Amino acid sequence: MLLNYKIFAKIYYAFALLFLVIISGTIGYSIVEGWSLVDSFYMTIITVSTVGYGEVQDLSEAGKIFTSFLIITSFGTFAFAVTSITSYLVGGEYKLYFKDYKVNKKIENLQGHTIICGYGRVGRQAAADMVYHKEKVVVIETNDELVDQNMAEDSNFFFLRGDATVDENLEKAGIARAKALITALPKDSDNLFVVLSARTINPKLKIISRSSNMKNCSKLSSAGANNVIMPDTVGGSHMASLVTTPDVMEFLDLIKISGKNEINIEEITFRDLPPDFQFKTIAELDAKKITGCNIVGYRAPNGDYQINPSPELKMVPDSKLFVLGNASQIEHLNRLFGLK
Secondary structure, eight states, X not given: OOOOXXXXXXXXXXXXXXXXXXXXXXXXXXXHTOOOHHHHXXXXXXXXXXXXXXXXXXXXXXXXXXXXXXXXXXXXXXHHHHHHHHHHHHTTHHHXXXXXXXXXXXXXXXXXXXXXXXXXXXXXXXXXXHHHTTOOEEEEESOHHHHHHHOOOOTTEEEEXXXXXXXXXXXXXXXXXXXXXXXXXXXXXXXXXXXXXXXXXXXXXXXXXXXXXXXXXXXXXXXXXXXXXXXXXXXXXXXXXXXXXXXXXXXHHHTSTTSOSSEEEEEEEGGGSOGXXXXXXXXXXXXXXXXXXXXXXXXXXXXXXXXXXXXXXXXXTTOEEEEEEEHHHHHHHHHHHTOO
16 A cells, blocks of 8 residues: 555655755766766765765865855755654654554455544544444544544544545545445535535445534435434434423433443344244244344335334335344344344
């Protein structure tokens, strides 16, 4: 993999200028004084570095003029090159590069992961919940300080420094291999751009976008977002519901899919079921006592939902069950079907 030019641009530029000065000085002395390339090169080095050694040979008037010109033009260049290299080594920029390089190599091997654009309040919470569920997550964030402060050691959680609105960064995050993308950037215009780019690169990707303005929800949906969430509206509605129906909301909070409570909801798709359990009715599945969980919902292949589904409903391709159970029951369910 080639070194990132943007990271090393200052170093490249410094070395390029220094190389140009040395070549110019060597050729200049060869022409003006008629010296050999070795003597010309040596004279150029001691002149540029201002070490104070004596001349290789006595200089002619033309040679003195050329040397004066070389000193004037090269002094700043040499100082710039030394400062740039020292800053890169002492400042630890090379460590930062190799750290990011190692992470980028791991991202290249990810499959079926989720990309989160933006690590603000919304993105941070989404990342924390997904990592708790042992989902593979790649976060794209522009703020270097924020990345350094929150760089996770978890093998499922990776940071990619960069702007999520740049297609190159989405591709580096493995968007073509990802299963979902959450764009939680502060500006709706940036979220819209990310949604358009992501949908173009990966038509099958599940995209969830944040929106700050109700007027932009339809635009984000038209651009390709599967779901559009307004955090302020959701939060406000939740607080109002805690006043009007507090017990109901506390119960829903208890069973929310956070993985942190004794009661939880799990989904089972048709492809999750072992062959012996596919094309079975809910009654047949329940009769086998396969989970100890309660089947509370069913999603038909056409997208229709049924609460407390009929026992006669059959698990067919693209259908999905929702089951309610405690931690041990959900764990047993996951082991049985190899879900996690």
